[in-house]
Amino acid sequence: MSEYANMPPQEIRKLFRANKLVRPTSGMAKGFTQANLAILPRELAFDFLLFAQRNPKPCPVLDVTEMGSAEPRLMAPGADLRFDIPKYRIYRHGELVEEVLDLAKYWRDDLVAFLLGCSFTFETPLLDADIPIRHIEENCNVPMYITNIECQRAGVFHGPVVVSMRPIPQAMVIRAVQITSRFPAVHGAPIHLGDPEAIGIKDIAKPDFGDPVTIRPGEVPVFWACGVTPQAVAMTVKPELMITHAPGHMFICDVKDHNMSVL
Amino acid sequence: MSEYANMPPQEIRKLFRANKLVRPTSGMAKGFTQANLAILPRELAFDFLLFAQRNPKPCPVLDVTEMGSAEPRLMAPGADLRFDIPKYRIYRHGELVEEVLDLAKYWRDDLVAFLLGCSFTFETPLLDADIPIRHIEENCNVPMYITNIECQRAGVFHGPVVVSMRPIPQAMVIRAVQITSRFPAVHGAPIHLGDPEAIGIKDIAKPDFGDPVTIRPGEVPVFWACGVTPQAVAMTVKPELMITHAPGHMFICDVKDHNMSVL
Secondary structure, three states, rough: OOOOOOOOHHHHHHHHHOOOOOOOOOOOOOOEEEEEEEEEEEEHHHHHHHHHHOOHHHHHHHEEHHHHOOOOOOOOOOOOOOOOOOOEEEEEEEEEEEEEOOOOOOOOOEEEEEEOOOOOHHHHHHHHHHOOHHHOOOOOOOEEEEOOOOOOEOOEEEEEEEEEEEEEEEHHHHHHHHHOOOOOOOOOOOOOOOOOOOOOOOOOOOOOEEEOOOOOOOOOOEEOOOOOHHHHHHHHHOOOOEEEEEEOOOEEEEEHHHHHHOO | OOOOOOHHHHHHHHHHHOOOOOOOOOOOOOEEEEEEEEEHHHHHHHHHHHHHOOOOOOOOEEEOOOOOOOOOOOOOOOOOOOOOOEEEEEEOOEEEEEEEEOOOOOOOEEEOOOOHHHOHHHHHHHHOOOOOOOHHHHOOOEEEEEEEEEOOEEEOOEEEEEEEEEEEEEEHHHHHHHHHHHHHHHOOOOOEEEOOHHHOOOOOOOOOOOOOOOOOEEEEEEEEEHHHHHHHHHHHHOOOOOEOOOOOOOEEEEHHEEEEEEE
């Protein structure tokens, strides 16, 4: 249990802002939504937003800043995305060039920041319903796979849907579908369950990202669209500048996971 | 019952395209989603999309075309938004200048077309659940009101949320909330129920748009965010060119209402 589990998001972000806390955010501010960050120049922002609009399952947009503003007004009014994340990655022309603790040196008036939903948000209600989550039990990263399902193109952006996989006991699969369906703003219902080959996954034991997890007898692999998709897609066009959070070092919102549900 | 109730969307759109059928689309292609149209120049399209992303209840985006393309690839691949709607309105600097049957003379390479969800889509499942819809019973337009709830601003766009109102018998209110919650892509759950004054509506008998309807004893006024909001908001910035469908003359999609539900 993180010592920051019960600290409010605003307090934790202050520690990030002062660079007094630099570590992955998993387990912090329990119950509050954590989000992925992607920052792009304005000339790519419209196509990226359009891509997200057309592909809401892999690309659940939680907030988009005004051009030049770093305040995510919907998800955390008053916060500053240049400082309030523990660690950032700077990519130039698709290459990782630096990891930094704030964006003071990198921010520009033509940048637009996107906060994208993360599957942590629907894992909370799954756990609340006693549905086991294997990668948490095995203390590793969720396994992720590149599928043969193409995203809907938008302008310069295109690419395959990346999925995360959770093995669910047969008797709990329907409940897992119901629960995650209530969260369309954070990936929503699974996009596939059962046979991995049907969506182009050759070897379930060898994920393209993250770690393999045990699938026990009587368990069904269930596949959700994954937030890695938009970053992977954005990277293929090698934008002159793109900034993301460092893996695991997420933005902690003021909104609770339970308030992301439609029902 | 419209004689076009059982004709498929593709066939009806052919009649529109040939200008052989020019009338409101209500009751046509029963069960298929009908959408509002808004066309804007590219320089406003990003802010408009952002406005919709921040205000998903009043502005449910169903599809956005590539700049210069009139094909709504998600909602009706192969259709052409310049021809496949019975009647259009052309606005210049916020003024209605013409009603036309197609956009051949008006289309430009810098235009982006938005299809926005419409409450018709959630009225079908309400009726399926035997929840009465008064403006249908009274054969008039749904009453709409300007509220004191401000939309989230985005770039140049801002303004109040417009709501539609349906009086629902007390015993059916909860079911109506549940049913419409399943349709976040088309306004979703109500934003208010009960006291109209609480959201700035002075006189429920005098709607700002549409027609007044009877509220019977034991009925509760229930308010949903309304698709008039984005058009009203877009108009306030008096765009050099804006094109919409003519009222009631909607775009008929290939997607069924029942497939717009998340659960």
